[in-house]
Amino acid sequence: MQVRVPENLSLMEKLNILSDAAKYDVACTSSGTERSNTGKGVGNCVDAGICHSFSADGRCISLLKILFTNECIYNCRYCLNRASNDVPRAAFTPQEVCDLTMGFYRRNYIEGLFLSSGILKSPSYTMELLYQTLYKLRHEYGFGGYIHVKAIPGADPRLIEATGYLADRMSVNLELPTAEGLRKLAPSKSRTWILTPMRQVQNRMEENRNELALYRSAPRFVPAGQSTQMIIGATPENDYQIVSVAESLYQKFALKRVFYSAFVRVNEDSMLPALPGGPPLLREHRLYQADWLLRYYGFRASELLTEDKPNFNVLLDPKCDWALRHLEQFPVEINRADYMTLLRVPGIGVRSAQRIVKARRLGNVDFPDLKRMGVVLKRALYFITCRGRTMYPIRIEEDYITRNLLNVKERLPFGMDGQVTYRQLSLFDDQNFSMPPGA
Amino acid sequence: MTIFWCEDSLDGILTGIYDAWDSRLGHNQVKLKTDAQDTLELFCDYRQVKTDAVKAEKVLRTIRDRLGEEAFEAVCYAAACTDGGRADAIYRMVVLGLHMKDGRQVVNCLQNRDVSLVMRLRIKAWHEAHRYMGFVRFEELENGVLYSVIEPAYAVLPLLAPHFADRFQQENWVIHDKRRGVMAVHPKDSLWVLADAEELNTDYLGHRSEREKEFQELWKSFCKSIAIEERRNPRCQQGLLPLRFRGCMTEFRKDQSI
Ligand code: SF4
Numbered sequence: 001m002q003v004r005v006p007e008n009l010s011l012m013e014k015l016n017i018l019s020d021a022a023k024y025d026v027a028c029t030s031s032g033t034e035r036s037n038t039g040k041g042v043g044n045c046v047d048a049g050i051c052h053s054f055s056a057d058g059r060c061i062s063l064l065k066i067l068f069t070n071e072c073i074y075n076c077r078y079c080l081n082r083a084s085n086d087v088p089r090a091a092f093t094p095q096e097v098c099d100l101t102m103g104f105y106r107r108n109y110i111e112g113l114f115l116s117s118g119i120l121k122s123p124s125y126t127m128e129l130l131y132q133t134l135y136k137l138r139h140e141y142g143f144g145g146y147i148h149v150k151a152i153p154g155a156d157p158r159l160i161e162a163t164g165y166l167a168d169r170m171s172v173n174l175e176l177p178t179a180e181g182l183r184k185l186a187p188s189k190s191r192t193w194i195l196t197p198m199r200q201v202q203n204r205m206e207e208n209r210n211e212l213a214l215y216r217s218a219p220r221f222v223p224a225g226q227s228t229q230m231i232i233g234a235t236p237e238n239d240y241q242i243v244s245v246a247e248s249l250y251q252k253f254a255l256k257r258v259f260y261s262a263f264v265r266v267n268e269d270s271m272l273p274a275l276p277g278g279p280p281l282l283r284e285h286r287l288y289q290a291d292w293l294l295r296y297y298g299f300r301a302s303e304l305l306t307e308d309k310p311n312f313n314v315l316l317d318p319k320c321d322w323a324l325r326h327l328e329q330f331p332v333e334i335n336r337a338d339y340m341t342l343l344r345v346p347g348i349g350v351r352s353a354q355r356i357v358k359a360r361r362l363g364n365v366d367f368p369d370l371k372r373m374g375v376v377l378k379r380a381l382y383f384i385t386c387r388g389r390t391m392y393p394i395r396i397e398e399d400y401i402t403r404n405l406l407n408v409k410e411r412l413p414f415g416m417d418g419q420v421t422y423r424q425l426s427l428f429d430d431q432n433f434s435m436p437p438g439a
Numbered sequence: 440m441t442i443f444w445c446e447d448s449l450d451g452i453l454t455g456i457y458d459a460w461d462s463r464l465g466h467n468q469v470k471l472k473t474d475a476q477d478t479l480e481l482f483c484d485y486r487q488v489k490t491d492a493v494k495a496e497k498v499l500r501t502i503r504d505r506l507g508e509e510a511f512e513a514v515c516y517a518a519a520c521t522d523g524g525r526a527d528a529i530y531r532m533v534v535l536g537l538h539m540k541d542g543r544q545v546v547n548c549l550q551n552r553d554v555s556l557v558m559r560l561r562i563k564a565w566h567e568a569h570r571y572m573g574f575v576r577f578e579e580l581e582n583g584v585l586y587s588v589i590e591p592a593y594a595v596l597p598l599l600a601p602h603f604a605d606r607f608q609q610e611n612w613v614i615h616d617k618r619r620g621v622m623a624v625h626p627k628d629s630l631w632v633l634a635d636a637e638e639l640n641t642d643y644l645g646h647r648s649e650r651e652k653e654f655q656e657l658w659k660s661f662c663k664s665i666a667i668e669e670r671r672n673p674r675c676q677q678g679l680l681p682l683r684f685r686g687c688m689t690e691f692r693k694d695q696s697i
Contacts, residue, residue, distance in 0.1 A: 015657055020664040037608045044606050051679075052573040053690055055666035058675030062573075065665060103654045104661075106585065106610070107577045108603075109689070264669045279669055358547040365550060372555040 005071050005091045015100065017090040021070040021081055022116055024266075025229070026259040030062045030111035030146040032224030033168045041142025043105060043112075045168065045224075050111050063114035063148060064104050068092055068129055072118030076175070076186040078234050080266045081118045091120065094133035098141055105145050112146030112168070113137070119152065127155035127163065134166035146224070151197045153189065160197055161204055161221075168224040169256070172198045174249070177242045181235030185271060195253075201226050202253050225256030232287065233263040233280040234272060240301070240310035243290050247301040250294065260287045286312040293318060296350055297343045320346045320405055323383060327396055330383040334370065335360050346405070347380030367391050378408045440480075441468060445488035445526060447475040448594070449518040452526045453495035455488045456533060462486075466534050471526040498533075506536040507543035516568075517560035519594040525560055528553040568595040572602050574680075575614060576689045578655075579648040585612040586644055588687050596623050597633060604631045655689050662690040 009017075031049030051060040069091035070081040080087060097115065104110045115133065120126045130149055137143045148169040151160045164170055172194055176182050179191035201222060208221035228249060232242065246258040262279035265272055290312065293299040297319070304318050305311070313321045323330065323346050332341050334356060342353040355373040359365055366386045371377055381391040382401045394400075441464055445455030451473065459469045470483075479485070503511040510532070517525050531553035536545030548554045568591075577585035585607065589596070596616045600623040603612060607625070614623045615636060622639060625631040685691035 012657060012660060016660055016664050019661050023665050023667055037605050039608065042607065042609060046572070046602075048569075050569070050573040053662060053688065054676045054680040055662060056673060056676055057666045057668075057670035058672040058679060059666075059670075060679070061662065061665060064661070100657065103650070104658060106607070107579070107654060107658070107689070108573075108575045108587070109658050111573075262670075264667060281670065355547075355549055359549040362544060362548050363550055369550045369555075372552075372559070373549050 004089045005069065006089070009090050011096060011100070014090045014092055014096065015066070017088050018066045018068075018070060018092060021118075022065045022067045022114070024080070024261060024264065025065060025114070025116055026261045027148065027171065027227055027229060027257065028060050028062045028065060028114065029257070032256060033146060035144065037144055038142070041144045042102070043144035045111075045144070045146050052108070052110055062111045063146065064101055064110045064112070065114040066092070066097070068097070068115060068117035068126070068133065069120050070118045071120050073121070074119055074186070074188045076189070077267065077269050077271050078185055078231060078263065082267070085267065094129065094136050097133045098137050101137060101143065102141055105143070112148070114148045116150040117152070123152045123154035124156045124159060127152045127159040131159055131163045131166070134163060138166050151201060153193050153197050155197070157197070157200055160200060164201060164204060164222045165219050167222060169227060170201050170222045171227040171229070172201070174228045174230045176235050177230050177237045177245050178235070181237065185234060198226065198228065198253055205254070226253070227255055227257040227259060229259035229261055231263050232260045232284055233275065238310040239283070239287065239312050240305040240307065242287060243294070243301040243305060246291060247294055258291060260284050282314060283312070286318060290318045298340050315406060317410060319344070320379065324398055324402055324405075327398060327401070330396060331385045331390060332383065333388065334365055334384050334386045345380055345383045347376035347378070347383075349374070379405060440470060440482070441484045441486060442470050442472050442480065443488050444472055444474060444485050446490045447473040448490070449515060450492060450495040451488065451490045452518050452529060453498040454491045455526055456530050457491075457494040457498050458486070458488050459530060471530045473523070473526045475521070476523045502533060505542040506533070506545050509546045510536060510543070513546060513557055513561040516564040516598065517557045519564040519598060520560040521593060522556070522560055524556060528556040532557050564593050564595060564598065567591055567593050568598040570684070571595060571599050574684050574688060575599070575603070576687060577612065579651045580644065581646040581648050583611065583648070585610055587612070587614045588617050589614060590618045590683075590687060591616065592683070594619060596621060599623070600625070600631045600633070659690050
């Protein structure tokens with residue numbers, strides 16, 4: 001194989017090429033590790049994560065997100081860096097990555113480094129380069145900030161393990177939601193091939209937890225946990241399939257996060273769907289909302305969607321949608337309902353549910369109090385009572401509530417607030433949209 | 440009604456609480472106001488509070504001991520805000536907490552208007568401070584000192600400095616709140632201090648280090664190339680990163696340095 005990386009690019013040229021090539025990777029969070037400065041090196045980590053800037057697409061910039069190289073021996077159809085594409089190629093040296101990371105970190109541009117890579121020569125060869133880079137950064141530069149690194153499927157497990165001791169988070173990309181999609185668009189990868197390193201990292205993390213229980217100073221393996229991402233809308237899976245995959249990844253692989261990335265068509269390829277309305281952003285948004293419901297609100301995938309109703313409602317968020325289909329469980333009494341029940345009320349979030357539970361121990365809670373506690377009453381009022389009373393005389397009836405909820409503007413993250421109409425929505429991927437009940 | 444008119448700062452408010460309590464006029468007969476509010480109420484007796492670090496410290500210790508860590512933090516954060524009602528709300532919250540069997544429960548009394556206001560302000564200030572943990576931009580000076588200018592809406596510099604003191608223990612750094620004319624100064628391997636910007640010799644701030652410009656250019660260019668054109672959404676960007684922050688942020692500046 002001939003390597004097409006030119007030798008004499010400047011640092012600026014390399015950074016441009018290799019950050020541009022990394023931008024489709026979704027995860028930019030720096031959360032999950034709390035670590036003070038060691039007193040010798042530079043840096044610490046904050047559990048909640050910190051956003052340092054926001055790019056023109058409204059995504060958070062928290063990490064120096066780059067590929068080590070965009071050279072690649074594979075030819076995944078959806079990827080800009082695939083071997084058959086004629087794009088400018090570049091590769092960093094470990095030294096250059098360290099320089100950039102330290103220079104950016106000291107100026108407080110970033111929380112740390114997100115290092116991914118195309119496959120140069122072989123998976124193990126590439127993994128070794130990532131390992132060397134991290135080693136240098138941690139040991140020669142004393143870097144104590146956040147590091148997210150990719151585990152490369154097919155690489156020697158020993159290299160993956162050694163790298164995991166230098167990183168905060170590791171991720172293996174699932175790429176596409178199903179094995180079928182993978183066969184179609186990334187024939188050189190298989191589902192098992194991807195899941196193997198994921199399992200390895202999971203097992204090692206578990207062993208490490210036991211070691212840490214015994215010796216508190218044992219070295220820590222991937223302390224911020226493991227994540228993955230999949231592309232949405234490049235293959236024909238429905239939302240139910242996707243959410244079920246995510247659910248089983250959380251349960252069976254103990255992942256910290258599953259990220260979704262709305263498919264962006266960067267290659268002309270007959271196997272890829274045309275997306276005249278641009279990337280399916282609303283769908284991605286609904287999947288993230290559902291993801292929260294799985295992780296923090298005690299919902300199961302099968303409660304949110306079914307074989308008969310396999311896609312999310314475009315017009316209502318998944319929680320409202322669920323509540324409308326389960327009106328028999330409402331209204332709930334704010335002063336008595338348990339925490340998990342409160343969490344299921346539209347307009348009540350994790351924070352406000354916690355506040356309610358604490359406040360009502362000291363006395364009854366009423367509607368004005370709820371408002372001050374951060375409950376979105378416009379949404380919640382159809383589903384709750386305070387001391388046996390509803391806020392206004394209302395009918396607990398699907399059509400009536402649906403109509404009212406649709407009047408409450410939902411804040412959508414991509415500047416479409418309040419402008420969601422059927423016409424605009426048809427610009428998205430319409431096969432995936434079902435009409436709301438009663439509309 | 441007697442109004443205790445205190446300086447618009449944490450210490451000012453805490454001294455006000457001390458004096459109001461100490462006056463024994465009865466909690467219903469007194470009210471706290473900060474001097475940032477210029478509307479005088481009629482038929483009220485005004486008492487100027489002279490900020491006193493010792494009194495402030497006493498009140499703060501009482502809050503910490505009797506009302507707990509969370510209330511302590513809430514008071515410090517809420518005081519950093521600009522809300523006109525905060526001095527009185529903090530006072531009422533302290534009074535309420537000291538009358539409760541378990542003072543630590545006071546932070547949960549969200550049915551109470553004053554407590555609820557303090558707790559909401561705490562989140563506001565926390566949010567501002569947390570944003571600045573990300574938005575602070577240091578420039579490297581010739582002598583290796585890292586220098587940053589901020590213009591926060593609230594007095595969050597003291598809430599921010601401990602974070603950077605840990606992160607950049609081995610660095611000499613300065614964060615300058617231009618709005619309030621104060622600086623947090625952190626000498627390498629030592630404690631940070633808050634100083635009046637006018638009292639410090641700032642002549643040396645003029646010269647940037649040799650590689651400073653290069654890194655600024657690299658960063659600007661990174662911020663551009665990391666955005667996905669197909670997802671372009673300036674409105675969303677502006678919601679998350681309002682214009683008021685951008686003046687001090689390298690990637691949004693046209694000129695070179697602060
Ligand atoms: S292996 Fe990764 S970089 Fe290479 S073509 Fe596939 S997705 Fe792109």
